[in-house]
Structure formats: structure tokens, C-alpha cells
Amino acid sequence: MSYFTIAGVQMHAHHHGDNTEAMRHRIDVLMSRFPQVQMVLFSELMPMGASTHNARPMPCDAEALFCQIAEQHRIWLIPGSMFEQAEDGIYNTLSVINPHGQVVNRFRKLFPFRPYEIGVESGTEFVVFDVPNVGRFGVSICYDMWFPETTRTLAAMGAEVILHPTMTDTIDRDIELSMARTNAAVNQCYFFDINGAGALGNGRSIVVGPSGDVIHQAGIGEEIMPIEIDMTRVRREREAGLRGLGQPLKSFRDRKVDFSLYRSETGSTPFLDTLGPLAKPVRANVEDY
Known part of the structure; x- marks a missing residue:
């Protein structure tokens, strides 16, 4: 089967509260209206909000x-991500749930939005999963x-579709729209970048095809996108x-160049070390003007 229908959900939610029942209602409405949908994808931190508490x-x-919910509707479900309390700290974690209601994998965000997303650890493992008779999917989160x-x-692990929940409420969303297109084009894959609305994002979710073509770009309000x-x-x-x-x-794959930087023990170079600490900008004193 080469055709597969994915619905991205861009919705309003409480910034610090439990949004799971609202998500359940949204899925019920979505599946009643668009019964052809086989996978549903929400934005980053949608279920429980953006507080590590x-x-x-x-x-x-x-x-x-x-x-x-996934078993009830017989859908693949990626309900955004939630903060996970583990023994070694807090992670921003995404669950991949199959139509039998089973968690087939969990992915921890590799790059927390530092220096702003403090108190959240970095994941270390990439996650891809197969939808039988359809293809291979990969997941990543926001930053x-x-x-x-x-x-x-x-892509090198075989992912043909990247599922990318985000929570962008900042002025750099326009840059991310370009990045979504670029990621799709240079890796020749579909890219589903689903943002929240209101308190959990400024919308403009985007779905991109493997040529970097925009299949759909949402507005800033609530929207369901079956693609x-x-x-x-x-x-x-x-x-x-x-x-x-x-190609x-x-x-x-056939490159002659050796990216030795990525094989170094520190993953750094003398130049990058001159950039200073990874810290929030500070306000200058008025006396300095």
C-alpha cells in the first residue's frame, strides 16, 4: 500500500494543565469527520502542557x-510529547502508539531548546518505526x-516520513518553515511539522513533500489537516x-569527503570553543550606553 493518510492537529490548550480530554474529543471529532485517517499527530507538549512540574x-x-484511544479508533497515534521524569532527570519524550494500543517506541528530544529550556536532559537515541505494508517513519521534536x-x-536509517511535533511560540517560526522545506528536500522525504496554537504555539504548521513542495501550511488558529x-x-x-x-x-552515500569533526571525541573545534558558554543573553547596564 503506497497511500497513507496522516492528520496533523493544531489546537489551543492550557500552557500548564492537563489537555488529554480535549485531545480525546478532538480525535473523536476528527475520526467521525475523516474516517480515512490512519495516523494522528499532535504538537509538542500538548498533553500536559509546557511545565516540567x-x-x-x-x-x-x-x-x-x-x-x-488509538485502539478504539484503530489508528497510529503520536500525541505530541510529555515531560518524562526518569531516574537521571527530566526528558521531553514522545510516544509512538500503534492501532492495537501498544507503545512501540518512545523518543527523547535530542536537543532541548537551550539556554531557554532549562532542567531538561538531552536524549541520545534516534527512533524510526515501520508501519506494516506502508513504510518507515522517523520522529524528532522541535529544536x-x-x-x-x-x-x-x-533518512539514512530509512525514514521516508519525518513526524515532527513542535511548540514554537517565538518570532523565529518563519525560519522553521524554511527549515521544514529544506529538511524534506535534502533528505527526499515527507516532513510533518505540527505546531500548537495559542499558549502552546503560534501555529503555521506545515506539511512538505519530498521535493520540498508545500502540501499545506496552516494559519494561526485551530486546524485539522488530513493529508x-x-x-x-x-x-x-x-x-x-x-x-x-x-540525488x-x-x-x-558516495561522498569522498570525510567529516572528521563528527568523529572527534569532543565534537568541537578551536573556533567553536571561542563562542563562549551556552547561556541566555544578559541586559547591558544603562551606564554602558
């Missing part, structure tokens, strides 16, 4: 509720997109080139 161990009651190595790694994708597009463009032209994945 709501962190909880995994598995948890909220995740169990989403498992019930992960700003590091091209993350999406390239998922049918065609896996043969990804496979054909990876075989024959983006719009019949460049970036094959070129990366």
Missing part, C-alpha cells in the same frame, strides 16, 4: 489513555530540526532525483 515516569496514566544531522540520520501521502513519491525521487535532478542521499 507536570513531569511523570513513563508509562503513565496519560499515555495509557492515548493507548485506549531537533535545527540540526541537519538529526534528519539526515533518520494523504504517497510513498512511491519518496521512492521514485530517491531513485531518479528530486524533480528528476539532484542528495545517493551523493551523501
